[in-house]
Amino acid sequence: MRVTIHRDGGMLGRRVGGRVDTTSLPPGRRDPLESALSDPGRLRRAAGVTPPAGAADVPTYEVTIPSGHFVISALCGDADLVAALEAAVRETGTR
Amino acid sequence: MTQCIIPPHMVESMKRRGSAEQREQAARLEAQAVAYRAEREAAAPPQAFLGARPATGQPTVTREVYDAGSSWDLPGRLVRSEGDPETQDESADAAYDGAGLTYDLFLQEYQRDSLDGRGMTLVSSVHVGQQLNNAFWDGSQMAYGDGDGELFLPFARSLSVVGHELTHGVVQFSGGLEYRDQSGALNESCADVFGSLVVQRHLGQSAAEADWLIGAEILGPAVTGEALRSMKAPGTAYDDDVLGVDPQPFHMDDYVITTADHGGVHINSGIPNHAFYLLAMLLGGNAWESAGAIWYDTLQAVRNPLVTFADWAAATVDQATTRFGTGSREALLTRRSWKLVGVDI
Numbered sequence: 342m343r344v345t346i347h348r349d350g351g352m353l354g355r356r357v358g359g360r361v362d363t364t365s366l367p368p369g370r371r372d373p374l375e376s377a378l379s380d381p382g383r384l385r386r387a388a389g390v391t392p393p394a395g396a397a398d399v400p401t402y403e404v405t406i407p408s409g410h411f412v413i414s415a416l417c418g419d420a421d422l423v424a425a426l427e428a429a430v431r432e433t434g435t436r
Numbered sequence: 437m438t439q440c441i442i443p444p445h446m447v448e449s450m451k452r453r454g455s456a457e458q459r460e461q462a463a464r465l466e467a468q469a470v471a472y473r474a475e476r477e478a479a480a481p482p483q484a485f486l487g488a489r490p491a492t493g494q495p496t497v498t499r500e501v502y503d504a505g506s507s508w509d510l511p512g513r514l515v516r517s518e519g520d521p522e523t524q525d526e527s528a529d530a531a532y533d534g535a536g537l538t539y540d541l542f543l544q545e546y547q548r549d550s551l552d553g554r555g556m557t558l559v560s561s562v563h564v565g566q567q568l569n570n571a572f573w574d575g576s577q578m579a580y581g582d583g584d585g586e587l588f589l590p591f592a593r594s595l596s597v598v599g600h601e602l603t604h605g606v607v608q609f610s611g612g613l614e615y616r617d618q619s620g621a622l623n624e625s626c627a628d629v630f631g632s633l634v635v636q637r638h639l640g641q642s643a644a645e646a647d648w649l650i651g652a653e654i655l656g657p658a659v660t661g662e663a664l665r666s667m668k669a670p671g672t673a674y675d676d677d678v679l680g681v682d683p684q685p686f687h688m689d690d691y692v693i694t695t696a697d698h699g700g701v702h703i704n705s706g707i708p709n710h711a712f713y714l715l716a717m718l719l720g721g722n723a724w725e726s727a728g729a730i731w732y733d734t735l736q737a738v739r740n741p742l743v744t745f746a747d748w749a750a751a752t753v754d755q756a757t758t759r760f761g762t763g764s765r766e767a768l769l770t771r772r773s774w775k776l777v778g779v780d781i
Contacts, residue, residue, distance in 0.1 A: 354702025
């Protein structure tokens with residue numbers, strides 16, 4: 342599965358990320374990513390959640406998978422998905 | 437909406453120097469902003485627009501620190517409540533101590549009882565996410581990552597970072613500054629200003645003695661730089677192969693127009709940050725006293741969540757005049773500080 346992912350904002354205000362081909366990862370790192378990112382419905386639900394008014398320095402993830410493009414806040418309420426998105430950013434080799 | 441992309445100072449320029457069509461467009465943008473502002477104020481939570489309500493009685497701080505255990509499930513497991521002994525977890529104890537020092541600044545200098553002015557419990561979570569290079573305010577609590585150990589160290593260990601995140605709560609409960617473009621940069625700047633003041637007051641440093649750095653303690657061993665941001669010299673905090681060059685401007689001539697980072701809220705905050713630094717240096721003495729009071733009064737007085745740099749600057753002069761008198765040194769130097777960063781009032 343090919344994923345393009347970027348993280349924007351956060352306390353540093355930096356945009357980092359790039360492309361990940363999950364097929365090149367060992368199973369221990371591949372499976373959680375594919376499990377989280379292969380469900381467009383889950384991504385769509387997460388993308389529909391707006392951070393509370395007043396929240397600040399919260400990262401936003403921009404994810405492109407073959408079935409769509411999603412912008413997801415770290416405060417989307419799906420903690421496992423956010424952990425997977427962070428892991429995907431790390432897999433791009435950027436920090 | 438269009439005002440996400442075109443900053444207010446550009447709309448003003450379009451009005452002044454644009455063609456007839458551009459002036460019409462500017463008028464439409466302004467009308468949209470007014471409508472949006474009305475919508476925001478109508479939707480504001482009941483606790484918004486508190487204004488400066490002096491604390492009464494004998495307010496005391498209430499803190500709770502949680503361990504998120506490298507997850508994003510907040511707040512996590514409670515590890516320290518108010519009055520509990522140290523945990524031996526450096527991040528948890530630093531978050532606890534930093535919350536107390538920030539509470540003290542706002543109570544003792546500005547008579548504000550906690551973030552909401554009503555004694556709100558200060559909730560912090562540490563060890564959020566895996567090797568997370570970030571800290572944030574989620575609208576009700578602070579969250580601190582551990583950093584990856586190379587670029588960044590645990591974020592709660594920096595008192596200026598703790599003060600920064602808590603101040604986002606103060607901003608929120610003072611009526612809020614919309615988190616994008618110039619109002620977002622002012623939100624970020626207020627967080628840096630009071631984050632730095634927490635450190636200066638704790639160390640007993642005058643404006644001239646302070647380093648005016650944000651996050652100096654959390655840059656990792658692999659980074660060439662001294663902090664996340666410098667209020668004294670925006671644009672010089674780091675110059676690193678991985679992080680790049682600190683992008684902050686200190687003057688309106690270098691204002692960055694971008695759609696990233698909510699319209700560059702962490703970038704253009706360098707301009708009001710530097711204006712505050714200049715005011716504190718021109719006034720001399722302790723920055724949390726006159727300069728900090730002017731900024732705090734302004735935060736309580738401004739009723740526009742989409743305030744521009746120019747509107748905010750004018751409000752600081754108004755507040756300096758209210759507090760110190762017409763023609764006072766404080767009012768004159770406030771105006772001068774803004775002029776030095778290219779914001780004319």
